[in-house]
Amino acid sequence: MKINFAEIFAVTAPGLEEVCAAEIRNLLGCAVSITRGGVSFSGGLEELYLANLWLRTASRVLVRIGKVRATDFPQLHRKVKHLPWGRFIKTDTPVIVNAVSRRSRLIHTDRIADTVSAAIGKSLGRATPPPAGDAQTVLVRFEDDNCLLSVDSSGELLHRRGYRTEVSQAPLRETLAAGILHLLKWDGQRPLADPMCGSGTFLIEGALLAGNIPPGLRRTFAFQRWPRYRDGLWQNLVDKAGRDRKEIHIPLVGCDRDGDVIKMARNNAARVKQQGIIGFKHAALEEFMPSAKAGLVVCNPPYGVRLGDEKGLLDLYARMGQTFREHFAGWQGALFCPSDHLVAATGLDFRVAAQLANGGIEAKLFVCQL
Known part of the structure; x- marks a missing residue:
């Protein structure tokens, strides 16, 4: 069954939004929406995998998991708990929450992060904290009391292609x-x-x-640790990239x-x-x-x-x-x-x-x- 996400967001460095948007159009043939710092588009697992594999100018690729309005921490916990975290995070996967807040009543970002982390654990049915290991990053953005929550599908930032292990002074990303x-x-x-x-x-x-070599060919991604990761689909996309060189x-x-x-x-x-x-x-x-x-x-x-x-x-x-x-x-x-x-x-x-x-x-x- 095809899995579709409400919104995928490719994060870019300022000034590269139009370039990244052109990449997405050429790669996926879909409509895009450009904002400062990134490009939004819709798609499913295949589009998400392709974006991580092929985009040359994106810093990371996020999936928007939901948006809630909260003016106190119990309300935030209650609403975040009901989002579909099980689609993206296994029970034994640690979570790192990065939070920012602007013009909102909830301004203490450490407590926002702790509250979201606790709500995710509750949603996944965790009785104890997960063991140490590769963590799933969750990004939380509060603005005007509206909380936008995203999961990072990339893992390490996408400029880390895997080839530049030796660098000179002041290297260019x-x-x-x-x-x-x-x-x-x-x-x-x-x-x-x-x-x-x-x-x-x-x-x-x-x-x-x-x-015509994809920049993501030599690395791994956070989505490969998701519960619904499809290795067969990923390998098909990698094999096709090899044939298209x-x-x-x-x-x-x-x-x-x-x-x-x-x-x-x-x-x-x-x-x-x-x-x-x-x-x-x-x-x-x-x-x-x-x-x-x-x-x-x-x-x-x-x-x-x-x-x-x-x-x-x-x-x-x-x-x-x-x-x-x-x-x-x-x-x-x-x-x-x-x-x-x-x-x-x-x-x-x-x-x-x-x-x-x-x-x-x-x-x-x-x-x-x-």
Whole structure:
């Protein structure tokens, strides 16, 4: 029997909502509703599994389990107890409740979390606390005395693809790197280069996109511990993804001046079997040469609030601009950086294409035609 949920919600970083919505439409062919911080859509187990397997820009995928109105804790306990928790949580599964509250009479988030946790235990018929183990996360959001309750189907955040176990300083989240490629309309059909590749995130995400490889292929999910998990359905979706892979016929190249960082990037690429697809070079910025006449050159260069003093980086950005002009004429250029001042030092005609954030730091995606 097909199981349908009232609402599924894909959480995204601010600025990536439209990108994630386009992903969902292309993947599922369904209507979506966009709000700040995410995208809502309807579906059942298959749609939920596909979203976790394939979405490149979502941080996590939630199922809305219910909405109740409560102005005191006994009322909250009574109403939450009657929600269908048994569809999502086994009796022996621990629960972690994360709560937030705005403009509501119930404002003590720790007590909200304790009350919801106790109500879930009562609903599941628990006589004693469950043993330690992988916990199911439940998210509670109070606003104007209305309480929205969701269960997390993803487990670890979706940017944890399973390949990046080695990272350089100030790495870019995988979901953000994939979102930037989408915003730049890079679809795997033109060359991709990163002259400051670090641990290789842009290039590895590019290889997964160009090869039509799902980002969730190497990891597990919280929904696999649910009472109604259908392993046969999941395996069918994974097998189909394997059959739908594409050969990559474009160059994907990156360089970094740090040889140890290049080793990290190569090891990360090997974990998704892309070590023979991506070319990583140990070289200085000025030595980086394109392997084609046109494509996308993109990087997440260091900036003052992230790795050091902005003043000391002006020379680096000037050299970057010179390299782009001399080596990448005819390419599309893109920088992800919070500082207009640093980007101006390149001497290139960059414009702001999007406002995003990286690790809590507001940053911009700058684009120009070289």
